Amino acid sequence: xxxxxxxLEQVRLYPLYEAPDNRIKHYKEFVHALSDAxxxxxxxRCMDCGTPFCHNGCPINNIIPDFNxxxxxxxxxxxxxxxxxxxxxPEFTGRICPAPCEAACTLNINNDAVGxxxxxxxxxxxxxxxxxxxxxxxxxxxxxxxxxxxxxPAGLACAQQLARAGHDVTVYEKNSRIGGLLxxxxxxxxxxxxxxxxxxxxxxxxxxxxxxxxxxxSDTFPAGAANGASLFISGEELKAQYDAVVLAIGSxxxxxxxxPGRELSGVxxxxxxxxxxxxxxxxxxxxxxxxxxxxxVVIGGGDTGSDCVGTSNRHGAKxxxxxxxxxxxxxxxxxxxxxxxxxxxxxxxxSSSHDEGCERDWSVxxxxxxxxxxxxxxxxxxxxxxxxxxxxxxxxxxxxxKADLVLLAMGFVHPAxxxxxxxxxxxxxxxxxxxxxxGVGAYATNVDKVFVxxxxxxxxxxxxxxxxxxxxxxxxxDAHLMGDSDLPL
Numbered sequence: 001x002x003x004x005x006x007x008l009e010q011v012r013l014y015p016l017y018e019a020p021d022n023r024i025k026h027y028k029e030f031v032h033a034l035s036d037a038x039x040x041x042x043x044x045r046c047m048d049c050g051t052p053f054c055h056n057g058c059p060i061n062n063i064i065p066d067f068n069x070x071x072x073x074x075x076x077x078x079x080x081x082x083x084x085x086x087x088x089x090p091e092f093t094g095r096i097c098p099a100p101c102e103a104a105c106t107l108n109i110n111n112d113a114v115g116x117x118x119x120x121x122x123x124x125x126x127x128x129x130x131x132x133x134x135x136x137x138x139x140x141x142x143x144x145x146x147x148x149x150x151x152x153p154a155g156l157a158c159a160q161q162l163a164r165a166g167h168d169v170t171v172y173e174k175n176s177r178i179g180g181l182l183x184x185x186x187x188x189x190x191x192x193x194x195x196x197x198x199x200x201x202x203x204x205x206x207x208x209x210x211x212x213x214x215x216x217x218s219d220t221f222p223a224g225a226a227n228g229a230s231l232f233i234s235g236e237e238l239k240a241q242y243d244a245v246v247l248a249i250g251s252x253x254x255x256x257x258x259x260p261g262r263e264l265s266g267v268x269x270x271x272x273x274x275x276x277x278x279x280x281x282x283x284x285x286x287x288x289x290x291x292x293x294x295x296x297v298v299i300g301g302g303d304t305g306s307d308c309v310g311t312s313n314r315h316g317a318k319x320x321x322x323x324x325x326x327x328x329x330x331x332x333x334x335x336x337x338x339x340x341x342x343x344x345x346x347x348x349x350x351s352s353s354h355d356e357g358c359e360r361d362w363s364v365x366x367x368x369x370x371x372x373x374x375x376x377x378x379x380x381x382x383x384x385x386x387x388x389x390x391x392x393x394x395x396x397x398x399x400x401x402k403a404d405l406v407l408l409a410m411g412f413v414h415p416a417x418x419x420x421x422x423x424x425x426x427x428x429x430x431x432x433x434x435x436x437x438x439g440v441g442a443y444a445t446n447v448d449k450v451f452v453x454x455x456x457x458x459x460x461x462x463x464x465x466x467x468x469x470x471x472x473x474x475x476x477x478d479a480h481l482m483g484d485s486d487l488p489l
Contacts, residue, residue: 006044012112020356027188039122043072049106053342057104080127094121104342135205138166147242152180154454155248157470175228217422222253224269235423251455255410261369266376270409291315298322300409310353328362415456443473
């Protein structure tokens with residue numbers, strides 16, 4: 001497998017980035033795929049380690065050592081064939097996945113992991129460029145009809161798998177364009193939307209029907225969620241029309257910060273800003289919120305917070321500050337002590353958006369939003385520490401920070417409750433849709449022929465987990481309809 005001594009001879013190669021000063025002037029992607037030669041060198045570093053922990057670290061169980069070796073051998077068609085066995089959308093994961101596979105790489109124990117994500121990116125881009133990605137049309141139609149509610153990665157993966165199994169699949173999306181938060185939540189500089197359109201074209205050739213601007217079950221959505229629906233269909237009506245329904249509606253209810261002054265103008269959920277920005281880039285109207293010349297404070301240290309930072313810099317913000325309530329993590333994983341390998345390590349992560357300009361601070365809580373004439377002007381903050389599992393304010397640590405625009409990027413707490421209620425779906429303690437993922441009847445809800453997949457069931461998570469759940473749900477829906485299924489799990 002690969003070059004036996006490759007990991008000793010080759011250092012990890014990273015993709016080239018456009019310089020920050022240039023890339024903040026536009027919303028195009030700025031990460032360049034590895035060249036054929038560099039991808040081959042990177043593939044040669046795969047260790048033939050015997051037990052490929054990367055395979056288990058990947059939620060969709062990509063057959064990573066095999067495609068690493070094929071890229072090393074420059075067998076690109078073999079590489080895309082192998083990658084496509086487990087991943088419906090490598091162009092998405094190769095760009096925005098945080099790569100838990102690399103954290104699990106055996107080489108990562110005492111060296112730099114194999115650049116698996118960059119190899120995946122190179123494979124899929126080369127495959128599309130060479131017209132190797134073809135529609136996989138079903139040879140036999142089953143006559144069964146399936147509705148997918150939601151067109152994010154879980155819904156799209158589920159739809160594609162079921163269409164390939166021969167079912168008539170219709171995807172319903174409340175907004176005017178397909179893609180869910182792939183389209184509306186992730187900025188174009190991380191994922192250009194023509195990539196979604198291209199994959200959508202393939203799926204249409206495979207028989208998937210897309211219906212946009214349709215609200216299903218309820219036309220009431222959480223604050224900050226995009227809603228472009230002009231039509232409505234009830235849950236009962238949908239169930240009557242289809243042999244199975246899959247709810248893949250994501251987790252759209254944002255976590256709020258109910259501090260004094262929350263009602264002030266200039267305090268917004270992150271998606272209240274990011275969604276209109278993506279719509280603006282797509283030519284669908286102006287973003288009513290502009291960060292140009294403003295002091296921007298982003299509350300929340302995750303991916304959405306990072307997206308707010310990058311977008312603020314592209315608007316031309318005067319300053320960008322990001323607060324995180326948790327303590328500052330280690331700069332690097334300390335591999336000299338007990339390591340969490342092959343699991344995801346807790347360490348400092350600096351995104352490309354942070355490199356573009358941002359002040360970051362940790363162990364900070366916001367006590368109040370302060371302003372005049374109904375407009376936010378500053379935040380009253382304090383330091384916190386964790387003792388015995390409790391967050392405590394550090395006495396005498398209060399401070400103020402100027403803020404003309406505050407973006408709440410603290411994650412999402414649960415899916416749209418009105419939709420689950422409309423279908424009568426049971427919920428777990430976290431108010432997610434309740435469904436098992438193992439055994440007979442996996443992904444099925446308490447409601448006959450209604451299934452769930454993705455964040456609606458597991459809670460806020462990664463794109464790669466959504467793809468996994470969409471694929472697995474498709475298998476179980478197919479088995480429900482046909483008595484058995486050949487679709488992979």
